[in-house]
Amino acid sequence: MKKSKGFALLELMIALVIFGVVMQGVFAFANKKHFDNDVNSAIDKLVMELTMIQQYEAESPEPYASVTRFPETPADLVDKGYANECTATEVSAGKCQSVEKTYWGDSISYNRIDKDAANDIVMHLTLSYPLTTLPTEEANRVAGMFMGRVPFLTYDKPSKTMTVRVNRSSASAALEGFIDAEGNRKLEDDWDVGGNYSIANAKNVTVRTQDGKQMNLAASVISSFPVANGTSVPKPSCPAGLKPAISTSVKSIAGYNMRELGAINTYYTETSSAWKVYLRYYAVRQSDDAWVQLSNGEINVNVSCITN
Known part of the structure; x- marks a missing residue:
């Protein structure tokens, strides 16, 4: 009697099981890499938006003690030229990243917080970044990666919303401290020193330029x-x-x-x-x-x- 050649049924089943285990590992690795790439891109986009907000505040012509130095909505960044205006078609095609939307399409919102000496609150802005379009487990993973790279970020699990605190730029805060220490009286008319005198020993001087911004x-x-x-x-x-x-x-x-x-x-x-x-x-x-x-x-x- 001749021996049969080829794989026996048991050997074939073992080979298929091994192949399935290997392919499962390959798919899991590919999915994790794709997930990490998406989250890292979302973090880069958020960090860029936080930089725009601080620059908006630093260059604002509003009074230094006013919370209106911060943008009220993400659209303000677009209106003032700090961010690009994106159409829905450009966003869906990946040609433009809107500051008004999260990486996953939820709406970003701002909340301007005024200072309150009685409650020891410093003027700042909070940015709300919802993850409501993501499944709960995936949203928790995303928030964990964000918290590792974005300062002053907190995450509320029940609402699946991240909140980022945006403080004032260092130059703007330092100038307000100087004004508070030395007085904040506004000139009521032009100040003409006659051309023979100078302003000496000033710690800081700012001027308003023709476009409404402050020059330090x-x-x-x-x-x-x-x-x-x-x-x-x-x-x-x-x-x-x-x-x-x-x-x-x-x-x-x-x-x-x-x-x-x-x-x-x-x-x-x-x-x-x-x-x-x-x-x-x-x-x-x-x-x-x-x-x-x-x-x-x-x-x-x-x-x-x-x-x-």
């Missing part, structure tokens, strides 16, 4: 403005004993069709008469999950004269 003149700051990547910024003519200086930071980025953001930084090159400023960041392209280097966006530039 402390530390010899001459001007502060946003520019695009690759813009040439002329060096100012400084008084004797001072030299031109520049500092840069990210104002906004415009990386469409990107799944995840990586390192973001600004830098500049220098000649004898000007600086050229650049923006560079890395992101994962949605079409092929490849990391690419991009430079679309705006850069905050501070130009000043400092001691040699």
Whole structure:
């Protein structure tokens, strides 16, 4: 009698079980990677929005002691040019990320909290970020990842809502402290010192520019403005004993069709008469999950004269 060749039924069943276990592990790994990528993209988007809120407050023309320095709604960021305006079609196609919606499509809301000396409350804003479209277990996982990277974030499990506290920018809070300490009397008319006198020994001076923003003149700051990547910024003519200086930071980025953001930084090159400023960041392209280097966006530039 000849022996039968090939797999016996028992051997085939064992092979199928092993194959099923392996494939289950592969699918679980792929799903976890996709989940982590989505959450990291959502965190990057929220952190960018928190930066916009603080910049909105720092540049607000409203009185320094007023809670109206903060935006009332996310739409205010769009109206004032701090965030891009997105249509529903652009959002659904992944071409634009709206500051009015969470990564999963829920509506983001703001609540401006005024200061209250009696209750020891400092003026701030709270941002509500609901996760109601997600299943409870998934929402809890998302909140845990957010809390590991976003400061001042709390999570309410019953309502599946995260809340982020946004404090005032350090420059704005410092200036209010100075005004409170030295007096807050407003001028009732133009102040003309006759051209033969100067203002000396002032700790801090701010002026209102033509566009309604506040320019801080402390530390010899001459001007502060946003520019695009690759813009040439002329060096100012400084008084004797001072030299031109520049500092840069990210104002906004415009990386469409990107799944995840990586390192973001600004830098500049220098000649004898000007600086050229650049923006560079890395992101994962949605079409092929490849990391690419991009430079679309705006850069905050501070130009000043400092001691040699």
